[in-house]
Amino acid sequence: MLGLKRFGCAAIIAAAWLLGLAGSALAHHSFAMFDTANTVTLEGTVTAFDWTNPHSYIEVDVSDEKGGTKHWSIELGSTSILQRGGWKFTTIRKGDRISAVVAPLRSGEAGSLLVRVTLPDGRVLGNGGPTGIGGGVPPSAAPVPPR
Numbered sequence: 001m002l003g004l005k006r007f008g009c010a011a012i013i014a015a016a017w018l019l020g021l022a023g024s025a026l027a028h029h030s031f032a033m034f035d036t037a038n039t040v041t042l043e044g045t046v047t048a049f050d051w052t053n054p055h056s057y058i059e060v061d062v063s064d065e066k067g068g069t070k071h072w073s074i075e076l077g078s079t080s081i082l083q084r085g086g087w088k089f090t091t092i093r094k095g096d097r098i099s100a101v102v103a104p105l106r107s108g109e110a111g112s113l114l115v116r117v118t119l120p121d122g123r124v125l126g127n128g129g130p131t132g133i134g135g136g137v138p139p140s141a142a143p144v145p146p147r
Helices: 002-026 079-084
Strands: 040-050 057-063 069-075 097-104 111-118
Touching (some): 057 097
Parallel strands (some): 069 111
Antiparallel strands (some): 040 057, 040 097, 057 069
16 A cells, blocks of 8 residues: 555655746747848948847947947847757857848847858858748858859
């Protein structure tokens, strides 16, 4: 009888743990904070590339029309999704000049979701996925190979 009680208790603990795990897997933020209907093109200098999960980030300083600098934080997908889209942790380095098409924050703050980025070597990468906002690079945005 004691063995059955221990097994029952262990089963209840295991079930509770699995339910907690499932809940945390579903606890992902939406992208509603980004204005995905409108895009902005940013050209600037990378100050950091954070290759992290659950999302990677490109930090970039962009010159504004007044001659000053505005710091932007660009959110990307997870490292595993980015890798499938051709990214590596060395793809962008501090000091690189990039051009990024982004979906800006609805709040007007200097933050955004990456749609695609043109790297210093001319390569264009999307946000890792094959479709949707921030997905793969549309054919019209792909670089033209040299002849």
